[in-house]
Structure formats: C-alpha cells, structure tokens
Amino acid sequence: MLLICACAVVSGARTVTEITEWGQRATTTVLEEFGIRRHLLGRRRAPSHATLTRLLAALGGDALDTAIGAYLAEHDHTDIRAAGSPPRPAIAVDGKALTGSAHRQRRHRHLLSAVTHAPAVTLAQREVGAKTNETAAFRPLLEPLDLAGTVVTFDALHIVKDQVRWLVQEKKAHYIAVIKGNQPTASAQLKALPWEQVPVAHTAGPTGRWST
Template sequence: MLHYLAWVPDPRDRRGVRHSLVSILGLATAAALAGSRGFTAIGEWVLDASPQVWAAFGVRRDPLTRKFESPDEATIRRVVEDVDADALDAAIGSWPASALRSRQTNRPPAGSAGRRRALAVDGKALRATHHHTTDSQALHLLSVLDQAAGIVLNQTNVQGKTNEITRFRPLLEPLDLTGAVVTADALHTQRDHAEFLVTRKDAHYILAVKKNQPSLYSQLKGLPWRKVPITHAENDHGHGRDERRTVKIVSVTQGLLFPHTAQAIAITRRTRQAGTKKWKTITAYAVTSLATHQATPTEIASWIRGHWSIEALHHVRDVSFGEDASQVRTGNGPRVMATFRNLVTGILRLTGHDNIAAAQRHHSRNPVRTLTTLGISPA
C-alpha cells in the first residue's frame, strides 16, 4: 500500500515538512481500518499506536533522542484536506485492483464464458456536506466497483447528481475494461456512454431503461414479451418480505433506438410482505450489448442483481462508518475520507471479512493487526 501512496503528490511547501505524506496517509488508512471516523479519532489512534506501528509507517524520529514524533491531529487534518483527491483515488484504486488481478492470473481471458468481469457504476451524495458548499448541495461522488470482489476501482467528484453523466467517461477512462460488462442505472443509459464502452473500451454494457428515455422505453415495453419464455427465475425470502424474480431476454438485432444493443431484457419482480397474500408486481427493462453466445441468461441475471453490490457498499459506509453523519466537511476532507472508507471496505473484503463492523473492532483492539491486513512488514 505504501508503494502506491508514494504516487500521490505532496501539496505542502517542502520547507518545514516534518512528516512524510506517505506516513500520514498510511496511518490515516490504518486508523480507518480500526474504526476511526473523523480527524479526532484518527489523531487519537495514531497517538496511541505502538512504536512498531510508527516504525512500519516511517514515522519521523527526533534526530537527537531517537524518539518517535508521530503526527498530531492538526497535521493529519491539514494534509487530508489539501491532498490531491484525484491522485489519491487513482493510487488507492490501483492497489486493490492489482491484488485482484493477481488472483485472476490463472483464469481464462476476461471475455470468456463464465469469467467476464462485471463492474457497477453508481453515485452517492455525502449528505452532511451540504452546509459547507457554495450552492448548498451535498458533495456527490461517482464510483465504479468490481461486483465480485466488492472493491472500488476508481472514484470521481461531480457537482451534483445531474452531472453524473459528464463524469461517467472520466471515471472509466483510466481502467482496462477489455471484455468486461459495465452495469449502470437509467441515468447513464446514454448513447455516448454505449459508444464509449463498446468502441473505445472494448467492453459491454447492461443499462437500465426508464421513462427518462421515453422512445426507447416505449420500444422495449412494446415488445411481444408474452410470447417470450422465462429464461431465469429465482425466489428470495428476507427482510420481512417474499420476492419472486423472473427474467426474459430477447434478441433485437435491428430497429432498437440505442447503439450496439444485442438483447432486450425484462425483469419482473413480485413482492409481498411476509404473512400477507397481496403481491405487488413491477416490471423493469434493460438493454445489453451482449449477444446470446456471449453470456447466458443466468449470467445476465446475476450481473443485474450484482449491480446492487455498490448500493451495499454505500450502506456499509453509512452504517459502519457513519458517513452521512460525518463532521468532516471542509476542503478535500469529505472525499478523501470516503476514499479511505472505500479502501478499508475493499481490503477487508479481499481478506475474507464479511462483517465490516466486527473487523474494525478486531483491528481496534491491537494496532499491530493493521500491519498484517495492509500487507506491511513490521519494522
């Protein structure tokens, strides 16, 4: 991790710098791994860490006494608020992505059946930040997540939810998407996005279609779905309700008002509250550039459902990290803290932790444990 953090440029004047940027960002990540939610908690965790931890992160020693001089809360706050958030996201996204690639070296090529990577794109507002913006809008971030691993590969800032569309391409441009399938909600069902993914990135898409695209929505709704057989069905019971999902897929080689579409999808969800008999039925539509020989109906259904993995991450950030109640609101602090939360969640997923809150408590009881999880050798 420290190797990737070294890519981030230091925003400080070189004169008077006492603590390296890598050590500050590394310690802040370790503190977040142990459950620290804000600058005060991070500062306290760093102060209480052991000399073994300080040494591993390269904390400065007094040249005369050789005692460690760990950075205080004020120093950590200034660095986090001033650091280049784009560069940090790029560096931090590269580390788990590299770990993920190393796990996939023995797999078949990315585009082969059953092994296609699925990436989910979605945005999230940091609600507590709206009081500290000039237009009273909360900071909004757009992220791309690997569905299978649950790790964020990149993140970018947008000026408001309506501008997510303009940030879609910059978000995905740095990534190798060859053979991957990208899922996104109806906001990103844009012709330019489809062209970018298929012709520029050699990728595929599954995009939801709603009434914000009235012509396309009307075309999909008007297809002869009653004559199309169900290609995938599943039942789910949980959260006090029963749900039945069916998926129908039909080839549409020509005539559809959307570029590179090979198949149209209809997902019907029937839900009812447990103990009742009344069902509620909703049908949603989507389009995909994947042809019948490139993905099975079961795979397409799994990727559609897997898109909610990014919503699950947002839920973790709110519940386990208290993101929407965070008091970090100035400078680049809110976005950088969101980056730390993404990174910590991804690391814990990669190391086999399903319960993020329990994993944070586990690391908080012994600061040295963070070194092992972060792949840092004790000094």
Template structure:
C-alpha cells in the same frame, strides 16, 4: 473524514497495518500540496498512517489522529515516520498537521491510488466476464449551511469492493464523471451496469469502446409512444417500454 478514505472504510482488513503499508506503494502519483520547506514527515507516511487508522476502524478525523497518536513506536517506524538518530524515538505529527494535509490533498489522485490498491488486493474473478456496478451517492454528513451534499460516483464489483470512485463536480451531475471513472479501471472482459441516466451521447462511446445497449421507458406523450398507443384499446398504461437487446450495460472485450 476525507471522501477518498471512505473507500477503505468499506474494505475488510484483517491486517490493517500490513494493508496500509502495501497501499504506500500506490501513492507515488499523489502530489504533495505542502511547500518544499519545513516538511518534517514524508507524504507517504502521513497518508499511510491515516489509511491504517481507517482500516482499523477510525471513521472521523478525530479518530484518525487519535489512532496515530496512540500507535506504538514500532508501528510508526513501519508506517514510515522518521526516527530521531540521537534518541531513537519516532516523532508523529500533531493532529492539526494531519488534518490540514488531508484537506489539501488532491482527492481525485488519492481516489485513483486507493482504487488501484483495492483492485490489486481484490480476489481474482473466476472464468467469464467480470461484473462492475457504477452508482452515485450523496456523502452522509457532507452537507453544511452553505454547501450541498458531496456526491461520489463509484465503481464496485459484485463482491462489494469499491474499485474506484470520483467526486461529482458541484453544479453538475454524474454524466461527466462516468468516463473518467472507468478510465482508471482495467475493463477487459468486463460488463458494466449503470443507471439509465448514463444512456447519453457523452457516455455512449465509453472511451472509444463499444456503445452500451439500453433499455429505457418513454412517456406516452412522445410521438413514438403516441403511434404505439394508437391501436391499444383503453390506453390506460402511462408507460410503454421500447424494445432493446439488453439491460443498461456496457461490455468491453480484450483487444
């Protein structure tokens, strides 16, 4: 299953069809990778149908295409598939058509669209600062004989809703993807927690806002630790903690 649709797999959906139709309003900025000729189905209908199947429980490309093939005619009309003007029947795409499209889609653009949909769908936070956690994980089952695991960096609120995610480039790490990921989210009155990996100069400004305060550990072989350990009897601890005003967080305030 394409990585962007993994966000929907973790979302609760008491009404999969209704939620998928709402998602179609966020797909305008997803470019269509197909040629101009021979387009039988709108891009929004194909992606919305795939999203509806994932919200209904599909967890593989085979399950997605099977769900669409078995969907009743009225549901296909709601999803946006064209109706034959002569017979009134609704045509659905061949499984290979949908698979080719999902593989060719711009993953970052689809991530942003789904993230915006999930953010708008989430329950409004109460008074005070909103908390968002940023973490990266390897996508289960994405490793092949010739490629390594696909790594995704995701931003999630503390209720478990994924607000945005971004694929980490091959032969890179999470640091270059950190700021672009947060640029897709409204971070007014928000506290962001992240791994100590992101206490780096490239991520410190976080798109021009306040730099994060950090709490880190230094090895005793560094000059600072050697000086600190000079007066410590025994010096048995291999670690020391430098003083810092707060855990690894970044706060953005409105204005």
C-alpha cells in the same frame, strides 16, 4: 501518514483533530508498521495536527482515488469462475452520498464509483461537484480502466447515447442498463419485445451462485 488517516477514519474519526488523536494513541508497533520513522531521540511519533492539516490540504482527492483504484485493479486477481460469478467480469457504476461528510451548512459530498460485482472492489471513484451531476463524471471515471470484455452496469441516469457508444466502441465493453421514462423511445421499444418468448439462460440462487 495516509495510513494513519485511513485507519482513523475507519475507526470513526471525522475531523483532523480526531485523526491526530488516533495517531497519538497508536502504539509504537503500529507506527512502525505504518512506516513512521524514528525521531532524533530514538522514538516514533505520530504526525502532528499541523502536519496532517498540510498533508490533507495539499492532497488531490481525485488523484488519490485514481492511484488507489489502479493499485486495487492491478492486485485484483480473484478467479471469478471459482467464486461462482458470471463468466464475464462485471463493474457497477453507482453514485452515493459520503456518510459523515455533511457538516453544519455543508451538504453531503457525493461520489461516483466503479465497483466490481464479485468480490466488491472499488476500482475508481470521483467526487461529483455541487454544480454538476453524475452523468458528467461517467467518462472521466471509467477512462483510466481497462474495460475490454467486461460488463458495465448502471442506472437510467447514464443512458446517454454518446456515452454508451463510447463505452462499446472505444472501451470495448458490454453493458446492462436500466431504461426508464427518461428514454421514452427505448422504453417503448423494449416493452414491445416478446419477452415471454425469450428463454431463461441463467439463474441465480439465494447464495448468488449462477447456473445455466
């Protein structure tokens, strides 16, 4: 049933009614591939509106995201060197408003995601509540992931000493972060460095291939 929901949403469905209609239009072959069992009369029937409503109401969004992310992480065996990516696997942490989630007086739902750079695979994501912010979701998002040896990239919002220390000391990860005005001391220290004397170690061409 979750496959029906996912395919319907990818196809443009935005409500339970539209998801139900998508399932009802699906062929018997599609329903069979989705694992829909035969009815007592011998035919496969898509789940009803009431069934999908109960399913989605009982489903924990964060738990589903965690399960899907774990599956994708386990099956992501792409050879990053062969793909022309940097030697260390890289994961970007970024937040985005969920397209199509705004409805009438309800604002867009906001998600914080951890996505591999190449190829792009979403390993984890969490909803950022209206009464909190991305910073509070940073550690819960990355906690389940094996980050040892990876490079985690994120923007200035997540430059919090405790979180960066946790990332390096406990998760054994490296990081690249943007420093802005919210960290005036670090920003001044970086600006004072002799950048013109730093040799260029890596370059990336228009196709994204790295060279040293």
